[in-house]
Amino acid sequence: MSIDAVESLAPGADAPGATALRLKLTDVGRDFHTRAGTTHAVKGVDLDIRRGEFVTLIGRSGCGKTTLLRMIGGLLAPTAGTIHVDGRSLWSGSQVDSSVITKLGFVFQESNLFPWFNVMDNIALPLKLRGVGKRERRDRARELCELVGLAGFERAYPRELSGGMRQRASIARALSTEPELLLMDEPFGALDALTRERMNLELQRIVLETSATVVFVTHDIPEAVFLADRVVHLTPRPGRIRQIVEIPFDKPRGVDLQTAPEFNDIVRALRHDLDEEE
Numbered sequence: 001m002s003i004d005a006v007e008s009l010a011p012g013a014d015a016p017g018a019t020a021l022r023l024k025l026t027d028v029g030r031d032f033h034t035r036a037g038t039t040h041a042v043k044g045v046d047l048d049i050r051r052g053e054f055v056t057l058i059g060r061s062g063c064g065k066t067t068l069l070r071m072i073g074g075l076l077a078p079t080a081g082t083i084h085v086d087g088r089s090l091w092s093g094s095q096v097d098s099s100v101i102t103k104l105g106f107v108f109q110e111s112n113l114f115p116w117f118n119v120m121d122n123i124a125l126p127l128k129l130r131g132v133g134k135r136e137r138r139d140r141a142r143e144l145c146e147l148v149g150l151a152g153f154e155r156a157y158p159r160e161l162s163g164g165m166r167q168r169a170s171i172a173r174a175l176s177t178e179p180e181l182l183l184m185d186e187p188f189g190a191l192d193a194l195t196r197e198r199m200n201l202e203l204q205r206i207v208l209e210t211s212a213t214v215v216f217v218t219h220d221i222p223e224a225v226f227l228a229d230r231v232v233h234l235t236p237r238p239g240r241i242r243q244i245v246e247i248p249f250d251k252p253r254g255v256d257l258q259t260a261p262e263f264n265d266i267v268r269a270l271r272h273d274l275d276e277e278e
Contacts, residue, residue, distance in 0.1 A: 022086060022181055022213040023049040023072065029080035029238070030067050040238035041067045045081070047232065047241065051180075054207060054214045056224035057232050058270065060277055064239025065217045066185055072215060073183045074101045085181060105179030105212075109186045111166035113158040113173075119145065120154040123172045130177065137176075144172035147206060164195040168202070175210060182207075184216045188223070197255060200226055204252055221270050222258060233270065236277050245270065 028045040031038050042064040049055050057065045070076040072083060074096040083090040090100045113122045120141040127137035145154050148168040158166055167187055174182060188196045200223060207214055218224050224231050231245045245266065249257060257263050 020051055021048050021084075022051045022053070023047075023215070024084040024087075025072070025081065026084075027081035028068070028071060028078050028083060030064070030071060030076065031079045042071070042078075042240075043080075043238035044240055047244075049213060049215065051213055052211050054216065054227055054229045055232055056216045056218055056228040056230075057234060058218060058221060058224045058274070059234035059239065059242075060236050060274060061219070063234045063236050065234060068234070068239060069183055069185050069215060069217050072181075073104055073106050075106075102177065103180045105174035105177065105182045107167075107170050107174045107182070107184045107187045109189045111158070111163075111170040113166055113169055115158050118155050118157050119150055119161070119169050122158070122169055123176055126173060126176050140176055141172075144175055147175070147209065148172045149202060162195070163191050164199055167191070167199060171203070171206065175206070175212070178210075180213060182212045182214045184214060186217055186219065189219070196220075196223070201255065203227065208252060221267050221274075222263075225263060225266050225270070226253060226258060231270065233273065242273070 025045050025047040028042065028047075029040070030042045031040050033039075045068060047055075057068065059065055067076065071078045072090075074090060077091055077094040077096070085100050085103055088097065088100050090097055114125070117125065120138065123144050124137040124141040127140060132140075142154060145151050148171055150165065150168050150172065153161065153165065158169070161169065170187070188199045191199060204227060206212075216224075216227060225247055228247050231247060233242045233245070234240065235242045247266065249263070
């Protein structure tokens with residue numbers, strides 16, 4: 001089965017019955033200038049993401065996936081194009097709109113928990129920085145511990161947790177401010193296969209419960225297809241959108257889906273297209 005056999009949208013196109021946009025990228029690009037010359041990392045990216053949608057970004061190493069995510073997350077200014085969150089511009093030149101940033105949550109490959117804080121204090125830290133009262137932020141942290149499966153570990157320190165549990169805490173911290181857009185940069189890349197599978201199931205559950213909009217970077221094609229409503233395939237540098245593939249399976253999805261012929265047809269087609277880029 002080829003990618004053409006799976007419904008695919010042109011960059012920026014709306015699906016039938018599309019809801020309001022959460023994120024809109026228009027002609028987004030990023031160049032890096034060094035003494036050795038200019039590197040065109042990302043170029044001409046147009047992408048619309050709807051509220052509540054889960055979009056995964058795939059592509060070969062160095063194609064600009066993380067660069068694109070960092071621009072969406074307010075960590076790296078684009079050198080071309082515009083990024084709008086709920087209709088508001090994220091960037092004005094090299095300056096980020098702080099009122100838009102409050103809508104975002106970021107989860108990295110490393111959990112980046114503070115080792116001197118316990119789980120509850122790590123989760124509550126963004127709320128503390130925003131001036132939320134102690135009782136309210138502790139109540140929120142307990143609620144999130146329950147949501148991500150860390151009930152009973154509220155007082156544990158990062159060194160006492162497994163890799164998967166640290167990532168659960170990292171996801172809870174990102175959710176503490178109730179972000180409308182959750183950005184995830186290979187959050188499960190360092191985990192073993194079984195833990196990664198469990199975390200994919202947990203993430204799916206959490207996203208369905210919170211109705212968050214997610215942009216998720218991964219090198220793992222089955223993971224991308226399992227989690228996504230749409231998979232965005234970026235070309236080698238400069239990163240452009242090669243194709244956007246609709247994933248036709250209902251949610252919630254169980255692990256048995258990964259043995260289904262239709263699922264594996266999509267995975268094989270995407271892998272074939274990536275292999276062609278060598």
